[in-house]
Amino acid sequence: MKLFSKHTNVLPGFGPTLGFTIFYLCLIVLIPLSALVFKTAEISWQEFLEVVTDQRVLASYKVTFGAALVAAAINAVFGLLTAWVLVRYRFPGRKLIDALVDLPFALPTAVAGITLATIYSHNGWMGRLLEPLGIKVAFTPLGIMVAMIFIGLPFVVRTVQPVIEEIDSELEEAAACLEANRFQTLLRVIFPLLLPSLLTGFALSFARAVGEYGSIIFIAGNMPMISEITPLLIITKLEQFDYTGATAIATVMLLASFLMLLVINLLQKWSRKYAE
Amino acid sequence: MSLPAPPHKRVTAADGPTVTEPALVRWLLIAIALTFLILFLALPLVAVFSQAFEKGMAVYVAALTEADTLSSIKLTLLTAAVAVPLNLFFGVSAAWAIAKFSFPGKNLLTTLIDLPFSVSPVISGLIYVLVFGLQGWLGPWLQEHDIKIVFAVPGIILATIFVTFPFIARELIPLMEAQGRDEEEAAMVLGATGLQTFFRVTLPNIKWGIMYGVILCNARAMGEFGAVSVISGHIRGMTNTVPLHVEILYNEYNFTAAFAVASLLAFLALITLVIKTIAEWKVRATLS
C-alpha cells in the first residue's frame, strides 16, 4: 500500500551513499568472492560434480549441516529462554550474564575450541562427569555440536532480546482481561510476536555454525565419514595444493550461505509486516 | 541482530500478576537459563582464566609483556583501528541509502551485505589470496611494484574488514527503517542542509545503535582467527595478531602464556559489558 502513497523524497544523499555502499561492497566482498567462482570455473562441470558429491564430501555435509541444525535448534530454545529471563526478570548477576552472552564473539575461535576440548575431554571438568554416564563429547560429533552451540548462541539472544523489550504490556493486559490464563497469553499472544525474530536468530546461528572451522577442529576428532566437517575438507584439499577442488567445495558452501541469507531476509520482512 | 530498544517500557515482575508468570515458574526458568549459560559460556571463561593464572600473577604479567605478545597486541589494535572506522562509515552510508529511500534490488543488496556473516572463515581468507596472491589476479603486478598485501598487514586488515563487514550496517538498517524519515524531512523543509540534518537529527537517534554495532564489530575484529590465519603468513613479531599469537604459544607448549594472552580478549568482552551498561544507564537517564 505504501508503494502508491509514495511522495517525492526530499532527503539528499541518496546517490553518494548508495554509490559508496555498492563500491565498498564490490571492493571488499563481491570481487574477492567472485575469485572463488572464477577459480572453480577452471574445471569442467563433470569434475565439479565429482568433487562436490564425493562420498566423503557428502558425509561431511551431513555432519556439518546436521550438527549445525541441532545446535541452532538448541540455541533457539535456550536462547529464547535466556532472552526472556534477561529482559523480564530481575535477579542478582543479571547484568553479568547479559554481558557473558557476547563472549563467543570476543574469544578467538581457536581458544574457544581448545578450552571446550579441555572441559569436555575425559579428564576435564565436564568430561569427568559425563563419561561415566556413557556420554562422550570431545572428539565425537557431539563435540562439534557443543562448539557450534557456543559460537551461535549470541545470534539468537541478541535477535530476540530487543523484540521482547518492545512488546507492549497492554497486549498482555488485554489478553489477561479477556480471561486468558498466563500460559495461553504466552502461547497465543507473545510467542507469535517473537517467532519471526526467533527464526531469524535460528537461521543466523545455523549459517554461522555451518562455516565454523577454528573452534571445531580442536574438539571434533576429525575422523573421516564420522566427524569431519566440510571446512576441514577445504583445508585438506588446499594442503594437497588442489586449489580448484577447494574452491569447488567452497562455492557449494557459499551458495548454501547465500540461500540461507535470502531466507533470513524474507523472514525479517515477514517479521516487520507482522509487527505492523 | 537489531538494536535492543531503550528499555523505556520494560515490563517487570512488579507490574502486577496479570503480565507475568507465577514466582515458581519464574525461578524455574531463571534456573534453567542460568544452568545453560553456565555450562556453555561461563565454564569456558572460567577455564581460560584459571589456566591463565595457574602459575601466579608474575608469570601472567611476564606473558603479557613479552616482546612478541606486545607486537601482536599492537597489530591487533591497528587492525581494529582501521577496520572498525571503515565499516562504521560504510554502515552509516548503507543504512542511509537503504533505510531512507526505496529502490529496486534493495532486498538483494541487504542480502549481499549480510553475506560475510555466513561465509566460512576459511573461505574469507582464501578469497584474498586468490585475488592478491602471487598466483592470483593482481599478484604479479603487485610484486613488480613491491606492494605487499597478503602475508602482510594490509591483507590482515582486509580479511578483518570482511568478517566484520555487516555488523554496523545490520544494526542500523532496521533501526533507521523503524524511525522512518519524518523528522529528517521536517528538518529539510525548515531549511537545514543535508549534513546538518544528518548530524543534528539522524545521528542523535541512532547513536546507541552505532555504539552497539561498533562494540560487536570491534570484538569480532580483535578476536578473528580463521580468516586472518590464512592470510597472515605467521611471521613472528610482524604479522601475528593476538588470536594467532595465542595459537603459537599453545603450540609451543606454553599453555599458561597462551591462556594469559587469550584472557586479554576475554577481558574485552567484560569491558564491552561496562560500556554497554553505562550506555543503557545514560539512555534511561535522558528519558526520565
Place this chain on the structure above:
Amino acid sequence: MSVKRTLLAVAVTALSTLSTIPAMAADISLLNVSYDPTRELYVDFNAAFAKYYKQKTGDNVTIKQSHGGAGKQARAVIDGLEADVVTLALAYDIDAIAAKGLIKPGWQKELPHNSSPYTSTIVFLVRKGNPKGIKNWDDLVKPGMSVITPNPKTSGGARWNYLAAWAYARHQPGGNDAKAKEFVTRLFKNVPVLDSGARGSTNTFVQRGLGDVLLAWENEAFLAVRELGPDKFDIVTPPESILAEPPVTVIDKVADKRGTRKVAEEYLKYLYTDEGQKIAAKHYYRPINAKIPTKLAKVKKLYTIDKDFGGWQKAQKAHFSDGGTFDQIYR
C-alpha cells in the same frame, strides 16, 4: 563524488603506507619459513648464525621465523609470502613451490645429503613404564590399542608415520603391498582422533590423556617429554623405522629479488658446519655428520622415501592424494 574520491585516496594511501612496514628493516633480514617442530631449533640456530655472520662480515642479520603446518607454509610461499629460505618437513612441499617456478629445478642436489642437514625418524611416545609393552610396529595394530597420530592429509609428520608403518609391514616375511595396506588399515582403525597437525596430536596425547601411544617425530617426542613431564612418558625407539629427511633450500626468486642470496646460502650452509650440527643434535635431530655426538638410540633399519617408495611424488600420489590408500581405509 569528491567525497568518494577522497576516501578512495585515503584508503589507497593507508594501504600502501602499511604495506611498506615489513620492508623497513635497515640491516639484512631473512625470512625462514619452516614447519611446526623446528621452532626451538631455529631460535638457537638463528642466534648462533647471527653471531657468526657478524664476526665474519660485520653485517647485522636478523632472521624472522614463520612456523605452521608444512603444507600451509608451502602454500603461503607459493602465494607470495616472501621467504628467503624454506626449511620444511618434506621434499614434496618444496617440489610444489619449485613447480610454480620460484625455485630452480634440481634444488635438492644443491646441498649435501639431499639438502637435508639433519634427519629424524618416527618413534613411539608411551605412558611412563610402557604399561602396554609397546616395542614394535606390530604392537600398534593389536585390538584395543589406542594410537594417536595426526591426519596424513594435513600433516607432513603424519605422512612419515604412515609410510614408516607401511614400509615396516611390507618388509616383514611374506610382506607385499596388499599386506602393508591391510596393516595400516588395522593401525588406523586403532586411531580415535585425527588432529590436523603434529602439535595438536601431542596435546591430545599429553593434555587430554587420550591414547596408549603417540606416533611422533623423534625430536618432537623428546621435546614433549622435556617440556611436559619426564616423569610421565617414555620414548620407545622401534628397531625399524623410516629415515625422515626434512630438506632446506633458498627460494631463488625471492633471494634474487631482495638481494639476499649470499647470506641465505651462507645461512643454510651454516647448518652443515659443526656448530650447526651440534645445535641440531641438541634439539634431538640426528646430525648427518657422524662425528657429532648424539644421545639418540640407534635404529637397526631405516627405510627411505627414495628407495622404498620411489620418491615423494610417487608416494604422495599412491597414498595421500584423493582416493589413495589412506582414503581407502575410510571407505
